[in-house]
Amino acid sequence: MSAVTGPISYHGPVLDAEHAAGDNYLTHGRGLLSWAFTLDHKRIAIMYMVGVCFSFFVGGVFAILVRTMLWHPLDPGSAAATKSFDLYNHSFTLHGSVMVFMFIIPAIPAILGNFVLPMQLGAKDVAFPRLNLLSFWLYAFGVCFFMYVLFSGVLHAAFGWNVPGGYGLDTGWTFYTPYSSSRAQGAVVAATLGAFILGFSSILTGVNFIATIHMLRPKGMTWSRLPLFLWALYSTSIIQILATPVLGITLLLLCAERALGVGIFDPALGGDPVLFQHFFWFYSHPAVYIMILPAMGVISELISTFSRKHIFGYTFIAMSSVAIALLSFFVWGHHMFVSGQSPLTNAVFSLITFAVAIPSAIKVFNWLATLYGADIRLNTPMLFALGFIILFTVGGLTGLFLGTLAVDVHLTNTYFIVAHFHYVMMGSMLFAFIGGMYYWWPKMFGRMYSERWGQIAFWIVFIGFNLTFFPQFIAGSRGMPRRYASYPVQFVSFHRASSIGAYTMGAGLVLVGLSWVHALRRGKKAPDNPWGSNTLEWRSPSPPPHDNFLVTPEADDPYDLSGWKQDPAGGGWVYDAERAAKAAALNPTTLLSASGRKRQPRRHGDTEAHPR
Amino acid sequence: MWNLTLCDANGPTFWLPQRASTVAGGADALFNVILWICVFFFALVTVLLVLFVIKYRHRPGVERDTAASHSMALEATWTLIPTVIVVFLYYYGFKHYLRMNVEPPNAYEITAHAQMWQWGFEYPNGYSDPELHVPVHAPVLMVLESADVIHSLFVPVFRVKKDVVPGRYNRLWFEATEPGTFDIYCAAYCGTNHSAMRSHVIVHKDQAEFDRWLADATARADNLPPLEKGRKLYVTKGCAQCHSIDGTRITGPSWKDVFGAMQPMTDGSQSLVDETFVHNFVRNPQAKVPMGYSPVMPPFPTSLLSENDVDALITFMKSISVHAPRSDSLSTRIGQPATAPTTAPAGTMPR
Numbered sequence: 001m002s003a004v005t006g007p008i009s010y011h012g013p014v015l016d017a018e019h020a021a022g023d024n025y026l027t028h029g030r031g032l033l034s035w036a037f038t039l040d041h042k043r044i045a046i047m048y049m050v051g052v053c054f055s056f057f058v059g060g061v062f063a064i065l066v067r068t069m070l071w072h073p074l075d076p077g078s079a080a081a082t083k084s085f086d087l088y089n090h091s092f093t094l095h096g097s098v099m100v101f102m103f104i105i106p107a108i109p110a111i112l113g114n115f116v117l118p119m120q121l122g123a124k125d126v127a128f129p130r131l132n133l134l135s136f137w138l139y140a141f142g143v144c145f146f147m148y149v150l151f152s153g154v155l156h157a158a159f160g161w162n163v164p165g166g167y168g169l170d171t172g173w174t175f176y177t178p179y180s181s182s183r184a185q186g187a188v189v190a191a192t193l194g195a196f197i198l199g200f201s202s203i204l205t206g207v208n209f210i211a212t213i214h215m216l217r218p219k220g221m222t223w224s225r226l227p228l229f230l231w232a233l234y235s236t237s238i239i240q241i242l243a244t245p246v247l248g249i250t251l252l253l254l255c256a257e258r259a260l261g262v263g264i265f266d267p268a269l270g271g272d273p274v275l276f277q278h279f280f281w282f283y284s285h286p287a288v289y290i291m292i293l294p295a296m297g298v299i300s301e302l303i304s305t306f307s308r309k310h311i312f313g314y315t316f317i318a319m320s321s322v323a324i325a326l327l328s329f330f331v332w333g334h335h336m337f338v339s340g341q342s343p344l345t346n347a348v349f350s351l352i353t354f355a356v357a358i359p360s361a362i363k364v365f366n367w368l369a370t371l372y373g374a375d376i377r378l379n380t381p382m383l384f385a386l387g388f389i390i391l392f393t394v395g396g397l398t399g400l401f402l403g404t405l406a407v408d409v410h411l412t413n414t415y416f417i418v419a420h421f422h423y424v425m426m427g428s429m430l431f432a433f434i435g436g437m438y439y440w441w442p443k444m445f446g447r448m449y450s451e452r453w454g455q456i457a458f459w460i461v462f463i464g465f466n467l468t469f470f471p472q473f474i475a476g477s478r479g480m481p482r483r484y485a486s487y488p489v490q491f492v493s494f495h496r497a498s499s500i501g502a503y504t505m506g507a508g509l510v511l512v513g514l515s516w517v518h519a520l521r522r523g524k525k526a527p528d529n530p531w532g533s534n535t536l537e538w539r540s541p542s543p544p545p546h547d548n549f550l551v552t553p554e555a556d557d558p559y560d561l562s563g564w565k566q567d568p569a570g571g572g573w574v575y576d577a578e579r580a581a582k583a584a585a586l587n588p589t590t591l592l593s594a595s596g597r598k599r600q601p602r603r604h605g606d607t608e609a610h611p612r
Numbered sequence: 613m614w615n616l617t618l619c620d621a622n623g624p625t626f627w628l629p630q631r632a633s634t635v636a637g638g639a640d641a642l643f644n645v646i647l648w649i650c651v652f653f654f655a656l657v658t659v660l661l662v663l664f665v666i667k668y669r670h671r672p673g674v675e676r677d678t679a680a681s682h683s684m685a686l687e688a689t690w691t692l693i694p695t696v697i698v699v700f701l702y703y704y705g706f707k708h709y710l711r712m713n714v715e716p717p718n719a720y721e722i723t724a725h726a727q728m729w730q731w732g733f734e735y736p737n738g739y740s741d742p743e744l745h746v747p748v749h750a751p752v753l754m755v756l757e758s759a760d761v762i763h764s765l766f767v768p769v770f771r772v773k774k775d776v777v778p779g780r781y782n783r784l785w786f787e788a789t790e791p792g793t794f795d796i797y798c799a800a801y802c803g804t805n806h807s808a809m810r811s812h813v814i815v816h817k818d819q820a821e822f823d824r825w826l827a828d829a830t831a832r833a834d835n836l837p838p839l840e841k842g843r844k845l846y847v848t849k850g851c852a853q854c855h856s857i858d859g860t861r862i863t864g865p866s867w868k869d870v871f872g873a874m875q876p877m878t879d880g881s882q883s884l885v886d887e888t889f890v891h892n893f894v895r896n897p898q899a900k901v902p903m904g905y906s907p908v909m910p911p912f913p914t915s916l917l918s919e920n921d922v923d924a925l926i927t928f929m930k931s932i933s934v935h936a937p938r939s940d941s942l943s944t945r946i947g948q949p950a951t952a953p954t955t956a957p958a959g960t961m962p963r
Contacts, residue, residue, distance in 0.1 A: 076808030082853075082862055085804050162906070172801050178778060179761040179803060183728075185906055267779025273762055274777060308670070310681035338764065339775045340782040343713050347706050354698035358691065365690040368657060371664040373679025378669070386661060393657045397650040400698070404646060404705030406639045406712060410771045413764060413799040477627045477643070479768030481799045484807035488795065559681070 024446065028546040039129035040546060044136050045115035046444070051143060052111060053513070055102035058150070060506065062095035067468075067502040070495045073486045081486065088485035089170040090153055090186070094146075096173030097191060101198050102143055104429055105287060108294035109205055109240075110139065112436045113233050115444060117209060119537035119544065120227050122218035122553045127211035131204050138201035145194025149187045165189055172483060174284075177265035177276040181257040188258055192251040199244045199251075202290070206240030209233050218536070221555035227535045228311065231318040232297025235325035239286045239293075243329070247283035250276070274339050281332035289328040291425060293321055295432030296363055299385050302435055303367045305533040306382035307374035310559040313366035320359035327356040337408050346405055353403040360396055364389060379531070380454030384435030387462050391427030395420060398473065415494075416476025419469045427465055434461075434512055441516065442530045446543040447523030448571075453515040460508030467501030527572025532564040622790065632790040632815065633770035638708045640771070642701075649697060712772070715785040719753035720746070726756065726763035726776040728910055729805035730850035731796065739830040742848045744796060744813040747822035751787045760910045764800035767813055775800055791817040804863070805853055842928030845921055854909070857932050864909060865902050871926070872935030876903040890926050891919075 025042045035043055069088050074081045114132065118125050126132050153168025155161040169186040171179055180188050213226070213234050226234075254276070256262040263269025265276040304311040311317065333341065333349035367389055376382070398420045402408050411417065442448055472480075475494035480487060487495065529538040537544075539553040563580030564573040622631040627647065628640055670676075722744065725732035734740045746752045756765060756776040763776040765784065774784035798809035816822035836844065846852055846867075854863035865875070871890070874882045878901045883889055893900070894917060897909035917925075930936035 076805060076853075081808075082804060085807065089801075089804060089806075170803070176762055176801070179801075183761055183803060183908070183910070185908060271779075273779065307668075307678070309678040312681050312683075313687055314682070316687050338773050340777055340780060343706075343710060346709065350706060351702050354702050357698060358694055361694045362687070362691055364657065365686070368660055368664070369683075369686060370681070371661065371668065374664070374668045375670045375676045375678055376665055376668050378665070386665065389661060390658055393654055397653055400646050400650065400701060401643065403698075404642060404701050405709035406635075406705050406707075407643050407646065408705075409709070409712060409773050410639060410643075410768070412773065413766070474627060478624075479629050479766075479795065479797070481766060481797045481807075483801040486807045488810075 023545065024541065024543040025546045026445075026543055037133070039125070039133060041114050041118050041125050041129065041132055042444070042544065042548075044132050045111050045113075047136055048106065048110040048114060048139065051140060052103055052107050055098055055143065056107075059095055059099035059103055060509065062091045062098065064502060064506055065091045066095055067499040069485065070487070071499050073489060073492065073495075076486055085485040086170065087157065089483075090168040092483060093169045093172050093186075094150060094153070097169065097195070098146060099425075100173055100287075101195050102146060104291045104425055105202060106139060106198075106205075107433050108298060108429070108436065109209070109233060109236060109290075110135070110201075112298065112433075112440060113205070113209065113294060116440060116537050117212060117230060117233060118216070119443075119540065119548050120230055120535050120558075121212065121216050121221065122536045122539075122549065122555065123212070123216040124547050124549075126208045127215050128208050131208050135201045135204040135208070138197055138204070142194045142196075142198035142201060145190050145197065149191045149194065152187050152190070163187075174280060175251075175254060175276075176280075177254065177257070177271070177273045178267065181254055182266045182268065189255050192255055196248050196251050199248045202240045203244045206237035206244075209237040210241070218553065218555050224315070225555055225557055226318070227558040228300035228314065228317055228321075229294075229297040229535075231321050232293045232300070235321040236290050236293045238322075238325050239290050239328060243283045243286040243290075246279060247287075250279040250283070253279070274336070274341070277336050277339060278332070281335045282329075285332040285335065286325075286328040288421075288425070289324055291429050293324060295388070295429040296321065296360075298432045298436040298439075299367065299388050300363075301533070301535065302381050302385035302439055303370050304559050305439075305531050305561070306377050306379060306385070307370050308377070308532070308561055309370055309374040310557070310561070311366070312369035312372075313362075314559065317363055317366050320362050323359045324356060327352060327359075331356055334403060334408075337405060338412055350403055350405050353399075357396065357399060357403070360392075364393060364396070378455075379438075380449070380451060380458060381435040381439035381531075383455060383458040384431045384438065387458065388428050388431040388435065391423055391431060391465070395423030395428055398423065411476060413482055414476035415472040415480045415482055418482050419472035419476060422469045422472075427469070431461075437516070439531065440537075441519060442526030443537060443540075443542045443544070445520055445523070446526050446541075447519045448526050448530065449515050449519035449523055453511065453518070457508050457511040457515055460511060461505055462508075464501050464503075464505030464508050468498050468505055469501070471497045471501075524571075527567065527570040529564070529574070530572045532561060532566070532573030534558055534561050534564065629768045630790070631769065631771070632788055632792065632794060633767075633772065634787040634789055635708070635712045636769070636771045636789075638711065642704055642708060645704075646701065649701075715753050715783065716751045716787075719751040719785055721753045721755060722746070723755045723757060724765055724776065725759065725916070726765070726798070726809075727759040727850060727916060728761060728803050729798070729809040729853055730848070731765075731798075731809065731811040732848065732916075733811075735826060735830075737826070737830055739826065739833055740848075741829060743811050745816060745822060745825055745829075746788055746813060747816050747819045748788050748791050750819065751785060753783060753785045756782045756784065759913070759916055761802050762800045763798045763802050763809065766797045766799035767794060768797070769794045770813075773799055788813075788815040791815045808853065836924075838924045838927040839931055841921075842924035842926070842931075845917070845925055846928055849912070849917060849921075851925070864905060867929050867932060869933045869935060871929040871933040872937065873933070877901060878903050878905075887926055890929070891922055894922055894925075 025040055035047065038044060066088065069084065069091070074084055149169050152163045152166070155163065156167035161167070166185050166187040169188065169191050171184045171186060171188060175188070175192065213230055217226070253264050257264050257266060257269065257271070261269065263271045265271040265273055267273065300311055300317055331349055331353045333345055334353045337346050398416070401411055402417070402420060438449060438454055471494040475491050478491070480491045480494070526542040528540065528542055534556070535558045536553045536555060540549050562583030563575050563577070565576050565579055567574045624630045628643065631637055631640060721736060723734040725734060725740070731742055732740050733742070733744045754765065756774060758776040758778040760778060762778065764773060765776055766773040767786070770786045770788065772784050772786050774782050776782060793812050793814050796811040796813055798806060802809065816825060856862050856866045857868055859866045859868045871885050873885055875885050876882050881900070883900060894912045896911055898907045901907045
């Protein structure tokens, strides 16, 4: 392995005829069909963005509905209560299903991953562009199934129509049997088929990403020079490929039971309800790591770039992603601690659950250490990254309560769980997603967003989020069960605080969306590298041309930021070869030992034969 | 926030409800240890983050060399310390969990029947009540039976919870330490009225009081005339949640004026609602569905409603129907609302 980390051969945007004409991937080919049949990973990412943001909006509407209905606890005895409870149950189910299957799982890999991954590899596209397009259309098709489920519910509620196959969905996103297979009036088959199709979208994206990372790395990009975002996507893809098929089969079995009366999970037909839970959580637990690993990858990029410092503990962060991916397959039983499974089973799952917490803790400490002695710029993406660290710490630490058996018995199926998973799914993943969107927005659209509005939106979302979910921890530990359409009066203040928080957060998120739309239309023209990052996607115009690069970049250490200096004219950063050489000579990553003597650390690429 | 006071040591704290069982103390002690750990690490991360952001914020025009980007010593430290902590939590968590899970010998056995959306607690003498009564300082073993879907028996003040799974008989045990009345919740989503599926556990101040209660309640139930029994069953078996008695449509048809009338069915036929019809319908409600209603009624096998119970319910239905045949021995006159129950099932009203 070469020991060279010298200046790379990137010389500013070369003006050729296409680029001189201002042509980029957005203008290359016009018309709806050029988008519908595109093989360009960047266009596919943008199409995903539309679908995913639409899904987030739909899921968000249900969330607002849920929190609004919880403002007044209704006396369960009345006829009005029954109708209200039905609406509530449909709302929380659709909120969960839409958010999990149509927003959280695809968002970062399908949007940011699709756009950025090939570019971070200096490649023209993913390994299998047609497969990528298929992934997108499978996603769109799966979304259609859920839209059908939704409309069947709306039609029933508004006009009393009973469409065949059931209306709406009120099983919870977890579809526990035998309620979902034998009792629910909802469009369970339609919903599960939708999830089944969405699963294939996820699997094929995973296949594509793994192949691309293996096969299309550029000269100089050894595994130890892979950007952490790509380590994260690689680990995510492993989970996507291994776990999602299990969900697919499980949902098909559920359909077989519901539609054909095949006895698998319903004891009335000779089946076992807990078997469904095992099958379901065998996928759905690794699924939560599909949600969080790409988010952590984004955070590593943001923290390093906006600290103007090499990420701390690169190897440990990279290896943590892989460790989390592997361990995630062995903890699913912690969702079933009170299902009646044996104490031995519970003990094993509890132990491994604690084990999987350790790599996440390692990442948080490494990010903090990156901030130490750094040169921090508080742009909007950085604010979201810092918010992530705080909220993920809360979410992760509250997992300790839940992994501890004796305490989980009390807390499981209460609002404590709801708060815990919203801190990691929303407070963490959503914050990383928004941060990543702001970060890569200039590259994707060639426009800068308004820094002031981005920051205002961040604070509103951050405060609103905590107001929504922190009270839920307390309500839960005090005994408030989850999925309750009505509740004892002693929990009223918690619910109302939470609902106020939800409206606040909703307003903040609307502001985020508006700031993006505003950037698209009125944003300042973006430089090639507005943030001075050293990953390869920034070695290209903003927005990139159809083929991504004008000059194929060569890779070096993606976190070595020393070669970049601020361009006073353009408002971005430009590469300075001389400066990079000088910095390399000064060896900026020298370690200070306890006695204060300088030591030369062993750098990636050092061998006995080629000492530095 | 962290209850360090010695007086009222079992009372509600900021985070937790009062402790009323023998295992609550241990579970709460662990909860508090974890809480301290969380507060410590949260404070550490947040304070360091804010400190670093302030101290190392970029000053315009000032160029700065940044610090190191790896340290094996730090990595080892922040890997080992969390590992030690989680092993400790795992060990004590499992240890106390075993105490919570292993039933003591000679526990008093009560069967909990869960159905959509009603609890029924069956005592060893066969008496069944929608509320759970236990004596203080006596271990109680609950055998959990579901008639339909997954439910979950949750008593916050005891710190116990266990899923009630159809097709199997999960068990949970507890020993109450405080007399009083406490909430019972269903903690596993089970459909429309999941949040209404609540009850209470009444802990009697001594074994004698509990025995007296059980004897009285059993005697009262045994001696109930059919109409009173039917009225009671209408509430305790959950019929009231879907069938009103004043004509209001809920999930199912109102029982007012339904007995003895012709009811159109979804298959186009007309059925006379008589004794045969009711007895058959209750066992297999999906065989024929009333016109305009959804097939959502769960079946009530004899384990939930004995033949005598159904007779009593029929007596009650007759008493509120203008179409029922008049007979002194079977019904009372219509228009005696004084003792009619409300539509809200006993034991599920929020307190």
